[in-house]
Amino acid sequence: MRRFLITLGLSLAVCATHAGGPKYVKLPGGEYDSVLKYEDSGSRVRVAPFSLMSVPVTNADFLAFVRTHPQWQRDAVAGVFAEQRYLSHWAGATELGANALPKQPVIWVSWFAASAYCKAQGARLPTWTEWEYAAAADELRTDARADPAWRERILAWYAQPSKRALAPVGTQRANAYGVRDLHGLVWEWTDDFSALLVSADNRDQGDPDRLKFCGAGALSVGDRENYAVLMRVAMLSSLDGADATANLGFRCAR
Amino acid sequence: MRRVPFLLCLCAAIAFVACTPREAATPTPAPVAAADGSAAAKDSKSAKGDFGPPQGEPVKAVLTSPPMVPPATGRSAPAKVIVELEVVEKEMPISEGVSYTFWTFGGTVPGSFIRVRQGDTVEFHLKNAPDSKMPHNIDLHGVTGPGGGAASSFTAPGHRSQFTFKALNAGLYVYHCATAPVGMHVANGMYGLILVEPPEGLPKVDREYYVMQGDFYTTGRYREKGSQPFDMQKAIDENATYVLFNGSEGSMTGDKAITAKTGETVRLYVGNGGPNLVSSFHVIGEIFDKVWFEGGSRFQENVQTTLIPAGGAAMMDFRLEVPGSYVLVDHSIFRAFNKGALAILKVEGTENKAIYSGKEVDEVYLGDRAQPNLAAVTAAAKAATSGELTVEEQMKAGQALFAGTCSTCHQANGAGMAGVFPPLAKSDWLAANPKRAIDVVLGGLTGPVKVNGGDYNSVMPPMSQLTDDEVANILTYVMGSWGNPGGKITKAEVAERRKAKPLAAAGH
Amino acid sequence: MRSMLALVLSLVVVVSAQGAPAPLPRDSIYALDAPLIDQSGRSLQLADKRGRAQVVVMFYTSCSYICPTIIDTVQDLDRKLTAEQRQRLGVLMISLDPQRDGPAALKATADKRGLDVTRWTLAQPRQQDLRAIAGVLGVRFRPLASGEVNHTGVLVLLDAEGRIVARSTKTSGQVDPQFLKQVHALLTSG
Numbered sequence: 001m002r003r004f005l006i007t008l009g010l011s012l013a014v015c016a017t018h019a020g021g022p023k024y025v026k027l028p029g030g031e032y033d034s035v036l037k038y039e040d041s042g043s044r045v046r047v048a049p050f051s052l053m054s055v056p057v058t059n060a061d062f063l064a065f066v067r068t069h070p071q072w073q074r075d076a077v078a079g080v081f082a083e084q085r086y087l088s089h090w091a092g093a094t095e096l097g098a099n100a101l102p103k104q105p106v107i108w109v110s111w112f113a114a115s116a117y118c119k120a121q122g123a124r125l126p127t128w129t130e131w132e133y134a135a136a137a138d139e140l141r142t143d144a145r146a147d148p149a150w151r152e153r154i155l156a157w158y159a160q161p162s163k164r165a166l167a168p169v170g171t172q173r174a175n176a177y178g179v180r181d182l183h184g185l186v187w188e189w190t191d192d193f194s195a196l197l198v199s200a201d202n203r204d205q206g207d208p209d210r211l212k213f214c215g216a217g218a219l220s221v222g223d224r225e226n227y228a229v230l231m232r233v234a235m236l237s238s239l240d241g242a243d244a245t246a247n248l249g250f251r252c253a254r
Numbered sequence: 255m256r257r258v259p260f261l262l263c264l265c266a267a268i269a270f271v272a273c274t275p276r277e278a279a280t281p282t283p284a285p286v287a288a289a290d291g292s293a294a295a296k297d298s299k300s301a302k303g304d305f306g307p308p309q310g311e312p313v314k315a316v317l318t319s320p321p322m323v324p325p326a327t328g329r330s331a332p333a334k335v336i337v338e339l340e341v342v343e344k345e346m347p348i349s350e351g352v353s354y355t356f357w358t359f360g361g362t363v364p365g366s367f368i369r370v371r372q373g374d375t376v377e378f379h380l381k382n383a384p385d386s387k388m389p390h391n392i393d394l395h396g397v398t399g400p401g402g403g404a405a406s407s408f409t410a411p412g413h414r415s416q417f418t419f420k421a422l423n424a425g426l427y428v429y430h431c432a433t434a435p436v437g438m439h440v441a442n443g444m445y446g447l448i449l450v451e452p453p454e455g456l457p458k459v460d461r462e463y464y465v466m467q468g469d470f471y472t473t474g475r476y477r478e479k480g481s482q483p484f485d486m487q488k489a490i491d492e493n494a495t496y497v498l499f500n501g502s503e504g505s506m507t508g509d510k511a512i513t514a515k516t517g518e519t520v521r522l523y524v525g526n527g528g529p530n531l532v533s534s535f536h537v538i539g540e541i542f543d544k545v546w547f548e549g550g551s552r553f554q555e556n557v558q559t560t561l562i563p564a565g566g567a568a569m570m571d572f573r574l575e576v577p578g579s580y581v582l583v584d585h586s587i588f589r590a591f592n593k594g595a596l597a598i599l600k601v602e603g604t605e606n607k608a609i610y611s612g613k614e615v616d617e618v619y620l621g622d623r624a625q626p627n628l629a630a631v632t633a634a635a636k637a638a639t640s641g642e643l644t645v646e647e648q649m650k651a652g653q654a655l656f657a658g659t660c661s662t663c664h665q666a667n668g669a670g671m672a673g674v675f676p677p678l679a680k681s682d683w684l685a686a687n688p689k690r691a692i693d694v695v696l697g698g699l700t701g702p703v704k705v706n707g708g709d710y711n712s713v714m715p716p717m718s719q720l721t722d723d724e725v726a727n728i729l730t731y732v733m734g735s736w737g738n739p740g741g742k743i744t745k746a747e748v749a750e751r752r753k754a755k756p757l758a759a760a761g762h
Numbered sequence: 763m764r765s766m767l768a769l770v771l772s773l774v775v776v777v778s779a780q781g782a783p784a785p786l787p788r789d790s791i792y793a794l795d796a797p798l799i800d801q802s803g804r805s806l807q808l809a810d811k812r813g814r815a816q817v818v819v820m821f822y823t824s825c826s827y828i829c830p831t832i833i834d835t836v837q838d839l840d841r842k843l844t845a846e847q848r849q850r851l852g853v854l855m856i857s858l859d860p861q862r863d864g865p866a867a868l869k870a871t872a873d874k875r876g877l878d879v880t881r882w883t884l885a886q887p888r889q890q891d892l893r894a895i896a897g898v899l900g901v902r903f904r905p906l907a908s909g910e911v912n913h914t915g916v917l918v919l920l921d922a923e924g925r926i927v928a929r930s931t932k933t934s935g936q937v938d939p940q941f942l943k944q945v946h947a948l949l950t951s952g
Contacts (some may be wrong), residue, residue, distance in 0.1 A: 241897030
């Protein structure tokens with residue numbers, strides 16, 4: 001009897017870890033040079049150690065979430081939290097369908113919905129700084145941004161229109177931190193996307209107008225060579241919290 | 255302590271940029287226009303023209319895809335014009351067998367042509383297709399205002415934005431996307447032209463066309479097949495892979511050539527989106543009667559080649575006098591022939607020989623350095639056109655030609671080479687039937703042949719480089735030398751044989 | 763057991779039947795759960811503002827750039843309303859700096875600017891709700907290490923149900939005439 005119970009207990013424990021959901025990877029943190037030049041602190045930024053999901057949140061993950069949190073289903077969600085195309089690629093409010101494979105990253109998801117998902121996991125969205133830090137790596141180096149090949153790979157993804165079907169998460173090789181799909185799959189929400197105070201005319205660099213954002217001009221781009229990152233900033237700065245697009249997803253951090 | 259910045263704020267009266275403006279900025283009240291509608295503002299020498307508030311019903315702007323141009327507005331009062339332009343990212347051919355992902359205004363490169371009148375109030379709607387990957391905006395060079403509109407039109411995929419401006423200056427202006435990195439957005443084709451007509455309109459012409467030059471940068475070489483991605487490093491180095499009119503090689507060649515008729519006046523609205531290169535725009539075979547250089551209000555006349563800066567435009571009128579194909583090029587000429595900066599204007603109609611005759615003479619010209627004995631050849635050729643030659647003249651010419659063509663194998667004295675090349679000297683084969691030599695020279699000879707008791711089995715190639723009179727002269731010379739029976743071979747005989755047996759080799 | 767259940771159920775029914783308001787419209791910002799503390803230390807929910815039209819701004823008390831002119835702009839708006847219209851419009855100012863802007867600081871600002879606290883509420887949100895509140899209002903901000911906050915200046919007009927009716931980014935002291943027109947329209951319609 002005891003042996004049976006032990007086996008049962010062990011298998012239950014195993015099941016529990018499997019059902020635990022997405023995997024997190026630990027990143028050590030440290031200091032690095034951001035592509036954005038902040039007026040108060042310059043480009044040098046410090047990142048505290050944190051954990052990041054190794055792949056973006058999938059349709060299957062999100063489906064499980066809306067089943068247990070029905071207020072986030074697409075026919076129930078408040079309009080201020082998600083625009084009308086929220087989860088429009090799903091066949092139904094709780095049904096994925098042919099256009100939303102379980103292992104594809106979830107898209108057509110707003111910042112509010114993404115935040116709620118992460119909160120329900122006991123996590124949060126990564127900050128821009130954390131995201132930029134994790135995304136600076138390629139497969140071998142933690143900071144590959146000086147390598148034009150790294151830049152070209154990312155720009156090549158930007159050049160492809162969004163018409164093609166999304167790959168499932170996790171098919172790319174992990175970067176030096178063990179995180180996958182930060183590039184080449186979907187744009188990703190950050191917690192402080194609305195802190196990217198970029199002028200809508202992105203050419204305003206070194207903008208002396210301190211009244212523009214109450215005490216600061218538009219964010220300057222410190223490393224103008226790093227178009228790959230710049231475009232991500234441009235993308236996030238064009239969005240509002242309730243917005244969703246066909247190529248924007250997210251992952252959580254802790 | 256707080257007073258100074260507070261007063262600063264009041265005095266400055268700056269409109270704050272919020273990243274997501276939901277409604278158009280309040281238009282500043284327009285000053286009352288002068289009664290005669292004259293352009294200049296009262297207090298300065300500015301060319302800006304504010305003719306007052308829009309009148310009548312709002313008008314929906316007619317937008318056209320290149321190379322077509324919308325018709326003249328035909329308006330005599332300022333109007334409210336609504337422009338709706340959609341950004342579409344799409345893969346299209348850039349050259350035969352080569353495709354590229356373009357980012358476009360209105361689905362074409364260059365983007366749709368916008369035509370308004372000076373003083374119009376333009377309500378600009380910019381839409382970004384939901385399957386776009388990038389946010390986009392627009393900077394129209396004809397807009398007076400921050401970023402040329404870029405500050406107010408930053409649009410995420412699947413969204414739309416709107417702003418309003420008054421077209422204060424007449425002219426032909428470039429518009430382009432100004433989202434960072436601007437160079438990449440422009441290099442991917444996000445540019446077009448907006449024409450702001452002067453209040454009295456432009457002089458009428460028979461045809462108008464829209465042409466826009468751009469430079470393109472791909473990782474692969476020029477015409478390397480397949481789907482080519484954008485190459486940022488080449489763009490920074492200004493090392494263009496393609497320089498094209500209207501976004502693809504062959505966009506206006508072949509059956510896509512732009513057309514006109516003789517006697518018509520054509521106007522070209524030519525822009526240069528860049529991103530990097532300046533254009534030396536020229537139409538081969540034509541002179542621009544008028545060029546509104548830089549797209550401004552003044553024109554120059556009688557211009558062969560005009561400079562169009564990157565991010566600039568020019569307008570030119572020219573009247574077509576004779577039919578033919580007129581080639582539009584960037585006269586930095588390697589771009590035209592090695593990078594694709596070439597387009598065709600096909601003009602049809604009656605010829606006018608007084609203006610252009612076509613080719614009148616095509617003669618052999620040997621220059622002063624020619625060998626003296628070749629003077630005979632020239633003389634013979636000349637004589638051949640005007641009449642018959644004597645045997646002596648033919649022999650003289652034939653001898654010179656024999657030396658250059660036949661003596662290599664048959665020797666200068668006609669001896670040939672034993673076992674290899676049959677002799678021509680005192681040849682019994684020739685004597686038996688002199689005329690068949692014509693076929694040999696025209697069509698070559700293969701197979702066994704017995705000459706003067708010797709067996710020969712070689713290949714003589716056809717002498718297809720020789721003309722009829724040259725063949726006649728050589729054979730006359732051969733027949734009249736080294737103990738051959740003599741006689742005359744005429745040009746007419748050779749021509750007849752050539753017609754009878756055009757490709758067959760003479761012989762067995 | 764069963765009677766307990768019945769009791770609980772009936773309590774639930776009673777409670778829900780009691781203050782059962784009409785369901786919130788789907789595009790109302792009051793769907794956001796955001797506890798606030800006002801300048802007099804009173805706790806309230808963002809959704810408590812439902813029932814009266816509001817002009818909402820985000821600011822912070824130690825701000826020396828545009829925040830003072832944001833207040834000027836709203837005061838200018840107030841002056842251009844009739845007394846009757848004013849009674850039907852509340853003003854809600856939410857701090858972008860909850861660490862420093864407790865009830866005392868908020869009250870000090872209200873006194874200094876002579877704000878009518880029967881209609882104007884200056885509120886301290888929770889730090890963790892700041893992005894969400896800014897998100898529903900469309901305000902963008904970045905806190906600096908110095909304690910300052912860079913942010914966009916926006917006036918948001920809500921109807922009584924919390925739906926955004928109009929937004930203005932003109933915060934230089936004079937209210938945008940277009941925005942004013944929409945305030946008039948809202949307050950006269952009902």
